[in-house]
Amino acid sequence: MISIVIPVLNEGATIRQVIKTIKKTSRPIEIIVVDDNSTDNTVDEALKERVRVITSSQRGKGISMREGMMAAKHDIIMYVDGDILTYPDALVELLTDAIVSGEADFTKSYFERQAGRVTQLVAKPLLSILFPELAHFNQPLSGMIAARRHMLQQVHFENDYGVDIGLLIDMHLMGAKIREVNIGRLENAMQTWEQLSKMSREVSRTILKKAESIPQQNLETLGNINIIREQMEYSILESIDKLQKMVIFNLDETIFRENYLYTAAVAFGQEEALVQILQHYSDPLSVLTRSAALFQGRNLAELLEVADGIPVTPDIRHVIRELKRRGYICGLITDGFECVANHMKNKLGADFAFANRMHLVHSVATGEITVPDYFLTGKNGNAQYCKSNILRYISEKYHIQSQNIIYVGNGETDAELLQDAGIGVAYHPQYVEAATVSDKVIEDNCMAPLLDIAQASPEKVRKRWPTKSQAVNIGLGGLAAIATAGLVYLAARQVSKAFRSSDDCDKKSLKPA
Structure with missing residues (x-):
């Protein structure tokens, strides 16, 4: 069986459709929605689909991914984003077939999309210098992945935009068999320049950290997480x-x-x-x-x-x-x-x-x-x-x-x-x-x-x-x-x-x- 983990934050408008698409698979699955302390109706919408919902202990996608892994019951774990409405019906098969057959330990998706500026301007240039073996990946920042549970238990989940590239590098350093799979064309919301600037900093920091064996704990990263959380709580307070x-x-x-x-x-x-x-x-x-x-x-x-x-x-x-x-x-x-x-x-x-x-x-x-x-x-x-x-x-x-x-x-x-x-x-x-x-x-x-x-x-x-x-x-x-x-x-x-x-x-x- 396959455990499918969906980290979410304020995705009430899309989460049910994502879950319905995942359920179209013929494989036996469990679905775990990890809520990152949403302030909208995300939890209510997810529960309508009768899936398990847990609440992450701290804001950040990486922590949600790790805690979803802890809650998962099965050997193969697949992650998907909760804000994309154009997933193919065969998404589960596309991401997990190579693992089920033993051809891969870790699969990473690539897809057609409208833009990928941080990938082209930051991730790929740094990978080509520091990890040339990974430079051929079309979309190293893709968050739609699958892996064997025992390998995920050995990697470090960054808690910012660097989490996806960090997992790819860690799997590579562990010697995992990695396969990149095409999942078609996806459409999601364009990021603002402010978000892109933050993403570029965090992605580059993760790549450099992995390359130079810098200790995994990073005070700057933790500080940024706390600031973000405080700002979110302040906005909640303002709204009510x-x-x-x-x-x-x-x-x-x-x-x-x-x-x-x-x-x-x-x-x-x-x-x-x-x-x-x-x-x-x-x-x-x-x-x-x-x-x-x-x-x-x-x-x-x-x-x-x-x-x-x-x-x-x-x-x-x-x-x-x-x-x-x-x-x-x-x-x-x-x-x-x-x-x-x-x-x-x-x-x-x-x-x-x-x-x-x-x-x-x-x-x-x-x-x-x-x-x-x-x-x-x-x-x-x-x-x-x-x-x-x-x-x-x-x-x-x-x-x-x-x-x-x-x-x-x-x-x-x-x-x-x-x-x-x-x-x-x-x-x-x-x-x-x-x-x-x-x-x-x-x-x-x-x-x-x-x-x-x-x-x-x-x-x-x-x-x-x-x-x-x-x-x-x-x-x-x-x-x-x-x-x-x-x-x-x-x-x-x-x-x-x-x-x-x-x-x-x-x-x-x-x-x-």
Whole structure:
């Protein structure tokens, strides 16, 4: 069988057609779409074709390609771009026949196209001098390739425009049998001069680096990636800045029906170690740092596979879609890991996710974690974990007043958030306090009642519970208990199966606004 990996970034307009073309093959295949944190409807469109979608841990095509390889199940892996509508129906056969027959270990496509300035002016001249054996390739920068999995595991994926030429050179240096195949005429969008300038720099840097055995880690490259990511996040913020209302979901308490940390520990044979951590440590920071160490050596594909296996509130995607149609920003927060939160954000169609940052090197967990400032109170050695700080941070970041924010949670650590939000919604509350300080309670197994709540203003929705000044009178000791017990509760309460049934949601349909 063949694994076909499609790295995508904001390709909602084309991804379904690309997938449909690939499915025309007679070969048994699996299709994996690796989303590079798109801001459009790419994920929704890909899921309509019933393919596997994973979220890359960091922006950049090279990382998406490598993490797609990690998720792939088969020996032959094929990569295609997600923005080309003119692929031939026999694309899979054209790229993989030579590998299946044993005539090649690596195939690279060439095709007729409208232009190729960086190829002609940069790549080919440098190859002719430094790697003359590769100078005959028509399109060394082509991204439509296929290779044997065990060989891809040995190469380095550059994380910029140099990734495709880098793979070709690495395969050559490994002694792979390389075949160039013609896949016809393709049409794609012309690059701007700014993009071409950036491409030429990165392609030339990759070729020179491979030729001179320069260490693979390149601070300039990593710096450029971070700048690009920050600029993209800023543009996302600008695009939603005019919206005036928001819904925040606690991923652990209202969407996942099993606790991720515990489920992952079981999946990786670390259940006993996690239980010992929970028994010996009570403060969330200690639990977090020691729990993260249990996942050292696990790659991103494995971490996300656990998340994909956890049932979610059945109608949550529909509810989020409808809330966004009504003009709400929708986001997730979690005590868990950022890579998992971003993956679920994209799967569910949410706008943002805030979580703790698991350290990944080459997409493999180091066992270390960084807790962002928005989850901390105090400074330096006196810092303490306090999830309730996130509401103020989000309110300031998105320029939305807290009274225009709906927070949906259900656990002990949600009490302050339920109380401080404009509308606090307790979904199957697990503690009496969470129910009493909230403004609304959802007892249904599905999330559809939230749509009725979201139609009303906070003033109309608010119940006659004690005032916030009265409700907050739980004292510092109570707050400390909330902070220290939070993560222990999150994992321990999920030892058994999920406590809710999804049947009720299947029987209910969402009511239009």
